[in-house]
Amino acid sequence: MSAVGISNVAKYYGRLAALADVSLTIQDGEFFGLLGPSGGGKTTLLRSIAGFVEPDRGEITIAGKTVSNIPINKRDIGMMFQNYALFPHLTVAENIGFGLSVRHRPKSEIAERVRHLLELVRLSGFEARKPKQMSGGQQQRIALARALSTNPKVLLLDEPLGALDKKLREEMQFELKQIQREVGITTVFVTHDQEEALTLSDRIAIMNKGGVEQIGSPREIYERPRTAFAASFLGTANFFEGVVSGRSDGLTRIELPDGQAIFTTDEAPAGAKVTAAVRPEKLLAGPPRPEAPQGRINTIQGRVTAEVFTGNSVTYKVDAGDRTVTVFVQNRTDERFGPNQAIALTWEAFHTILVAA
């Protein structure tokens, strides 16, 4: 059974569509990421599931039941806010026990649950502290414990790690995923950070302009982006625009405007204008090759315009005809390319992915 179902959900602010007929299904126990730029609709979707936003159209189900007419406080959700929203006047224990306390559970049960949750987030002994006496990372873990306190059907996280510094964020990513596994709770989270989406999610929905561009596992979306937006929002991509000039031996030939040609294993009708995406790390840089591209290997010629050393790899900007191509070269050998040096870029034809513009 699906844990969360979204079907044809739309929300308009004036004439602006924050959500334009979004449909997706989130499986039981899944860690599902909503990734997109600000204004993409991901937060509106999360807040619609929570009940803070009332969609104009469509249906949302939680555990198979329509929640459209169910108020927030009866939806049985756990939500973690970007700024954590811990109650400043209550202690850590009172914060975590809040949900059970408003449900009038016996004091002993609340104390036991708080103790268990503090153990889960590794903050035992901090019961009597106030949130302000805790560090950012600790506050985040208390917020998580509070969101889990009522055993909700779904856990909603709004930019869960956005307020933490880089090092802490990496630590918490790992911990958050571990806790989610341990509890086995269906989790939906919003992020604009691609790395966060890649590391945390079982599946990702890429959202843009109120719609879903693509849904899939991080690897699926990264290796086979369906749209130019998905290709460039998750990872980096080089785009080649051209016209299909034929197909043979399982390869589609794309004529570029500058006369060079590249090949892809994807299919497209002859004469079609297409956009092809190639990831920078799939390209190999080497000395120029005068011969024409052969078989399943693509080759284009260019000149280095810039070089950025990032430690484990080197990023080159290469001027290839009427476009600039980005190449990541593993820092494995002493081979380096200086500015204005002529080089050839080669890659496998199946790494050329046709995407919708």
Next chain:
Amino acid sequence: MTSSARRLRAILGLSGPTALWLVVTVALPLAAMLVFSFLTVVPMGGREAAFTLKHYTDFFTRPLYLTNAWRSVRLGLEVTFFCALVGYPAAYVLARTIKGRWREALLLLVVLPFWSNSLVRTFSWTMVLNDNGLLARAVHGVLPFAPSFDLLYTYPAIVIGLMQAYLPYMILTCYISLQAIDDSLSEAAYSLGASRFDVFRRVILPLSLPGLVAGSILIFVPVLGAFMEPRILGGQQAIMLGTLIESQFTASFNWPLGAALGFIMLVIVLLIMGLFYPVLKKHISVD
């Protein structure tokens, strides 16, 4: 020069003028009054003054003073209570429901009374409250057979006049603490299953308590010593601690007694604050 010496100089330089001002305008006159309160007469115009505790003992032995002190405390509590009753909901709506321009416009209306002369405002109430006043006419316009009533020169008239004068303080202090409460806090409470009432009682009210307390202090203290509103609107009901003190200075020219009554009032204020302090400390501290 060492950095600590420079720091000291900076502190003295920045706070010095204010400290001097407070000494000249508050500490010195108060000290003079404290001395007067232990004298038989004001040592002016060549009169011989002697030390006495009579003014203070009078307060505790003559029922006139004790009764009126109690009346003033009661008045202070009632005015504060009604200001909270009316002002808190108004501040709540302003801070948490109304947004943008309307909020600014309404806030302006709240502080509008500060722009007019308080004496004129108080006198204008006499025209509203008397038996043929605007209030009586309005009520009779709606309920023609209602018995005629005359609020002027009654205790409720004093309460109404003082409420009108001090309500903005309550609205503003409550507004400030209410609008500082992040919306995500109430959203978090809802997401945890809290009802509207739970959210108010467990989140909004405790977090806005500092505003409520600040407003109450700002109102209770001056109302305790109020004399203008009781005089103008109170008639036979006008005698309060404040009016007693005032008449010692203006009518009876018994400054020592007036000063003694003033210090007794100060002690009453401090006692009441001390009484509430443990409760307040528990609820207000956030750290």
